[in-house]
Amino acid sequence: IDLSESQTMSLEYGIARLDGDGAQKAGDNGVTGGYSQFFGLKHQMSFDNGMNWNNALRYDVHNLDSSRSIAFSNTNKTADTDVKQQYLEFRSEGAKTFEPSEGLKVTPYAGVKLRHTLEGGYKERNAGDFNLNMNSGSETAVDSIVGLKLDYAGKDGWSANATLEGGPNLSYAKSQRTASLAGAGSQHFNVDDGQKGGGINSLASVGVKYSSKESSLNLDAYNWKEDGISDKGVMLNFKKTF
Numbered sequence: 001i002d003l004s005e006s007q008t009m010s011l012e013y014g015i016a017r018l019d020g021d022g023a024q025k026a027g028d029n030g031v032t033g034g035y036s037q038f039f040g041l042k043h044q045m046s047f048d049n050g051m052n053w054n055n056a057l058r059y060d061v062h063n064l065d066s067s068r069s070i071a072f073s074n075t076n077k078t079a080d081t082d083v084k085q086q087y088l089e090f091r092s093e094g095a096k097t098f099e100p101s102e103g104l105k106v107t108p109y110a111g112v113k114l115r116h117t118l119e120g121g122y123k124e125r126n127a128g129d130f131n132l133n134m135n136s137g138s139e140t141a142v143d144s145i146v147g148l149k150l151d152y153a154g155k156d157g158w159s160a161n162a163t164l165e166g167g168p169n170l171s172y173a174k175s176q177r178t179a180s181l182a183g184a185g186s187q188h189f190n191v192d193d194g195q196k197g198g199g200i201n202s203l204a205s206v207g208v209k210y211s212s213k214e215s216s217l218n219l220d221a222y223n224w225k226e227d228g229i230s231d232k233g234v235m236l237n238f239k240k241t242f
Contacts, residue, residue, distance in 0.1 A: 006047070012040030018064065034064040034082070052095045054109075060087040070130050079127035084120040089113065093145065107149040112170075116140045129183025134191065139174040141227070143167055143201055157211045165203040172197020172227065195227040215240045 001009045020031035038060045045053040062085040070077045093111025100106060117139040124131040147165030154160070177191040207220035218237040224230060 007043070007045050009044075010040075010042045012038070012042070014038050018062075020066075030066060032065045032067050032080075034062065036060065036062045050096050052097070053092075054095055054111075055092045056090070058087075058089045061085070068124065068127075068132070070127055075130070077127040077130055079124035079131055081122045081124045081132075083122045086118045086120075087115070088117075089115045091145065103153045105149075105151040107151070108147070109149070110146045111144075113143045113145050114141075115143070124182075127182075129181065131182040132179055133182065134179040135177055137175050137177040139195070139227075140171075141169060141173075141197055142171040143169050147203075159209045159211070160207065161209075162206045163203065166200060167202075168200055169197045169227070195229055197227055199228060201226045214242075 001011075003009055015035060015037045018031060018034045018036060020033065038058065040059075041057045043055045047053070063082070064085065065080070065082045068079045068081075070079060091111060091113040093109045095107050095109035097105050097107045119137050121134055121136040123133045144167040145165055146167050147163060150160075150162045152160045174195065177193075178188045179191050180186075180188045202225045203222065204224075205220060205222040207218060209219075210217045216237075216239045218239075219234070220237075221232075221234045223232040
């Protein structure tokens, strides 16, 4: 949506169904199904000196079903539950794009990111005294971000992109989660997910894309670190237009 000669706004929405194998061995807690939705709002303002001011608001909601396997001595049970996870993020950054050669764009940027996560409490079922009950939890953080984006538009439908982003965590707070077993009466214990603020968060990603008139193929890889935990992966997407 063009708001003016120098301002644009875009809206995003997506939904995906999740399928998983759940718990495969004792101690596992795996996703068996559910669905995810995301909503996005982006705003960009361009200035005469080539600078852009980018703002993005994103809201994700996940409704997940999971199972936990319990096996020891003569006990062999599977506890089932469902949980709702919500994530809200706002980021604001200044960026400027350079074109050092034909087809290549280099965009350095810097800004700030605010994020809030809310994970609902849950009560397991089907495992009797071994059912686990946990209260809800929340996490709020503010991060400084500095990054560099590379975009290359090649010939015959080929293109590539890369992003390197990092920055210190400026503020971090999370609630204490507690849990109890159905057969343990009023006994409660604290749960720590290992996440903590105060460190350096980072994201590195690289992707290759081939596009034709009716289809596109994307191969992307990423390495992510935030609040003391990390993740990496590879994703292959194919899109066909009818």
